[in-house]
Amino acid sequence: MFENVHSGIALIDLDGxxxxxxxxxxxxxxxxxxxxxxxxxxxxxxxxxxxxxxxILKEIDEIGNISKLEKIFIKKDKTPIHLELSLSLLGDKxxxxxxxNSLEDKRKLQELNLDLAEKIKQEVExxxxxxxxxxQEQLKNAKLTYIGSLAAGITHEINTPLTYIKGNLExxxxxxxxxxxxxxxxxxxxDSEKMKEGINRIANIVESMREMAQSSKEVKExxxxxxxxxTSLTMVHNRSKQISRIYLxxxxxxxxxxxxxxxxxxxxxxxxxxxxxxxxxxxxxLDELIKIENYENRILNILLYEEENEIIVKFKDNAxxxxxxxxxxxxxxxxxxxxxxxxxxxxxxxxxxxxxxNGDILAYNQDTGAVFEIKLKKYIDESx
Numbered sequence: 001m002f003e004n005v006h007s008g009i010a011l012i013d014l015d016g017x018x019x020x021x022x023x024x025x026x027x028x029x030x031x032x033x034x035x036x037x038x039x040x041x042x043x044x045x046x047x048x049x050x051x052x053x054x055x056i057l058k059e060i061d062e063i064g065n066i067s068k069l070e071k072i073f074i075k076k077d078k079t080p081i082h083l084e085l086s087l088s089l090l091g092d093k094x095x096x097x098x099x100x101n102s103l104e105d106k107r108k109l110q111e112l113n114l115d116l117a118e119k120i121k122q123e124v125e126x127x128x129x130x131x132x133x134x135x136q137e138q139l140k141n142a143k144l145t146y147i148g149s150l151a152a153g154i155t156h157e158i159n160t161p162l163t164y165i166k167g168n169l170e171x172x173x174x175x176x177x178x179x180x181x182x183x184x185x186x187x188x189x190x191d192s193e194k195m196k197e198g199i200n201r202i203a204n205i206v207e208s209m210r211e212m213a214q215s216s217k218e219v220k221e222x223x224x225x226x227x228x229x230x231t232s233l234t235m236v237h238n239r240s241k242q243i244s245r246i247y248l249x250x251x252x253x254x255x256x257x258x259x260x261x262x263x264x265x266x267x268x269x270x271x272x273x274x275x276x277x278x279x280x281x282x283x284x285x286l287d288e289l290i291k292i293e294n295y296e297n298r299i300l301n302i303l304l305y306e307e308e309n310e311i312i313v314k315f316k317d318n319a320x321x322x323x324x325x326x327x328x329x330x331x332x333x334x335x336x337x338x339x340x341x342x343x344x345x346x347x348x349x350x351x352x353x354x355x356x357x358n359g360d361i362l363a364y365n366q367d368t369g370a371v372f373e374i375k376l377k378k379y380i381d382e383s384x
Contacts, residue, residue: 007163008083008100011171016040016057019095028083028100030076041098046072046080060089060096067164070103086164090171097171099164162202169195220357222379223271225311226304227260232278234258240282244289244298244317249305265304265311266379269357274376277353277361280346281315281372288319288370306378315372321365330363 008025010018018036026033029044041057042050049071056066065088072080084101173192179185229248233240237255240246246253249263282300289298303314322330331351347363354361359376 005163005166006101006159007167009163009167010036010041010098012041012096012098014057014060014094014096016042016054018098025100028081028102029073035076044073044075046074048072056087057096060087061093064089073100084160088164088168090168091175095171097164097167099167101160101163158202162199166199169199220268220270222266223269223274224261225265225267225269225274225313225376226263228271228275229278229302229304229313230258230260232275232282235275235279236282236286240286240300243286244295244300246282246300246302248302250301263304265306267311267357267376268379269359269376270353273353274357277350277374278313280350281374284346284372285315285317285319285370289317292319309378309380311376311378313374313376316366316369318367318369320369322363322370327363327365331361 003022003024005022005024008022008028010021010025012018017040021033021036023033026036029036031039031044036044042053045053053071056063065086067086067088069085071083071085073083075081082103084103086097086099086101088097088099089095090097169192173189176185176188176192179188233246233248233253234255237253241255285300289300292298297318299318301314301316303312303316305312331347333348351361354374354376357376359374361375362371362373364371364373
């Protein structure tokens with residue numbers, strides 16, 4: 001965890017000596033790790049900031065922590081670099097977490113935010129004379145551009161404190177391991193693991209937002225769609241087993257008896273992206289099915305079959321269907337039938353992924369529930 005962050009993180013003693021650091025710290029300052037371990041933090045900061053940093057170190061016991069100080073550091077090649085500095089005293093009061101972040105992304109984001117509203121306004125005005133259809137398309141593109149920029153900005157702003165938390169939690173974990181064995185140590189280890197799970201969940205949410213602004217680099221390849229469904233059902237099993245029975249081609253899914261190659265339905269797609277779509281659609285159905293009081297009355301049917309040159313995947317639940325006022329916009333960003341949770345971006349991401357696979361996704365009501373129907377092109381061996 002100490003290495004898998006975008007910030008330079010180091011552990012220093014009360015005199016400012018570097019005790020431990022990650023590779024990002026070396027990258028930002030231009031020194032090797034071995035070189036920095038023979039130096040103090042005062043050696044890498046500009047002369048006009050040495051006094052205040054030295055004062056902070058002397059008073060850190062009273063201050064506790066200080067964050068987001070913009071300071072000029074001096075790299076190995078003597079060039080100055082503007083960085084954001086945060087310091088936090090650890091519980092042993094003998095070591096300090098020293099964190100630096102690049103200000104380049106932050107400043108770019110500030111400039112983007114200043115220009116964004118005006119750019120969107122100009123884009124709308126430029127296309128105002130076009131017919132209604134084209135106006136709607138341009139507004140949609142402008143919104144998605146804004147959402148992409150917003151997602152990038154939020155990702156940066158969340159990752160900065162998240163990185164700080166990860167670093168502190170990692171240091172705390174080392175301290176816990178040094179404690180005598182006993183109930184307190186066990187409880188603290190358990191709690192720290194739960195905290196790590198929570199941090200990872202936040203990171204996953206941020207990464208999902210990023211999906212709205214970027215395309216996957218995963219290569220399209222011959223993929224068994226049946227196998228991807230089994231993988232996705234396995235991924236959501238811990239949740240689905242508590243909510244509803246799930247049937248795949250009229251057979252109840254049993255995680256203890258699965259064969260990913262029992263059936264073959266091949267399409268040329270990005271495997272992991274398709275699995276992501278199935279997880280989104282299944283979780284969407286489970287969110288609705290859980291509203292039905294009796295477990296035995298909840299059913300999700302998944303049908304997989306071929307039709308001419310297409311592979312069809314249908315997800316059909318019995319949760320009452322999609323509300324009429326949102327059914328036509330169900331794949332738009334921030335449209336959701338959930339009253340108390342969800343941002344309403346999951347199905348929009350699913351639609352984007354399916355379209356990237358040259359497929360199509362439809363949503364409609366049938367009988368007592370909703371149907372999500374996905375069409376993918378059947379794989380054709382071009383070498384023949």
